[in-house]
Amino acid sequence: MDKKIKVLMVDDEAQFRTTTNRILTRRGFDTIMAESGEQALEQLAENPDVIILDIKMPGMDGHQTLAEIRKTHPDLPVIMLTGHGDLKSARQARGQGAFDYLSKPCDIDVLTGKIKDAVYKKTASHTEVEKSVAGVMVPISEYTTLPEDAKIKDAIFALKQSFYSKMATSMIMETGHRSVLVMNNQNKCSGLVEIIDLMDMIMPAYLSAPKPSLADTIQYSPMFWKGMFTTEIKKKSALPITEVMSAAPYAIDGNASLMEACYMMLQHKVRRLVVMEGGKIAGVIREQDLFFEMEKILTD
DSSP states (O other): OOSOOEEEEEOSOHHHHHHHHHHHHHTTOEEEEESSHHHHHHHGGGOOSEEEEESOOSSSOHHHHHHHHHHHOTTOOEEEEEOTTOHHHHHHHHHTTOSEEEESSEEHHHHHHHHHHHHHHHHSOSSOOOOBGGGTSEEGGGSOEEETTOBHHHHHHHHHHHHSOSOSSSSEEOOOOSEEEEEOTTSOEEEEEEHHHHHHHTSOGGGGSSOOOHHHHHHTSGGGOTTHHHHHHHHHTTSBGGGTOBOOOOEEETTSBHHHHHHHHHHHTOSEEEEEETTEEEEEEEHHHHHHHHHHHHHO
16 A cells, blocks of 8 residues: 555643654654544544544543544544453444454554554445555564664663654553664674574583583583672674674565465575565564454455
């Protein structure tokens, strides 16, 4: 879809609106914010493609707002945000014609997936067309990347940053990518750093050497490893990232099917693939992206 998806986010909490706006904008959405049901009805003049609507708001709540939206925009997809475990309220929203609902806190990847699904369902023909790899990938602009001249400590700090929630509230979460793509000066992926690569890096070299003598076996026993974790990570943190990175992920075309992505991950025993479009890296598809799509297929 070439046109940006316009999302109307309706919530009475100012901080939530501000941070959600930042996240959705960074992910390529055009966002409109409303602090109440009444304001949301006014913002319908902006012609949003999808509405994210909180149920519990002072004044006109989410159910009342949804009822008013349905009077003038019966086909406009609305995703409701409900309190955790509030199934009764969620069922009521679906009965009113809501496209779907999410319980708070919800993962940002799930939310953005629901937004895309809602617009896709609205614009698709009656014949269901399965999404391509590009339809479920994480855009490269959202993935953690580092240049080849970065240090191992840069990879550690970048990975840590990817786990931080970008939200100031507990209503929505962003999950870490658990890996860093290493990019060369032609902006092509030359390697990958995962947490397991960092763990392997600090392992004593003698563990992969030929079998030691009995005396060496005693000396190299785990009983002598106390403090080694700290020593090794400090010693190796300034090394080039290229010394710890594993091979670049296998590539898959953005137009490929999801089944092909599953097949490649299983065949190569990997958890992610880089997605190529026009000879350039467009994004990354991860095993959890495929899992989220499985759940969507069963709940649609």
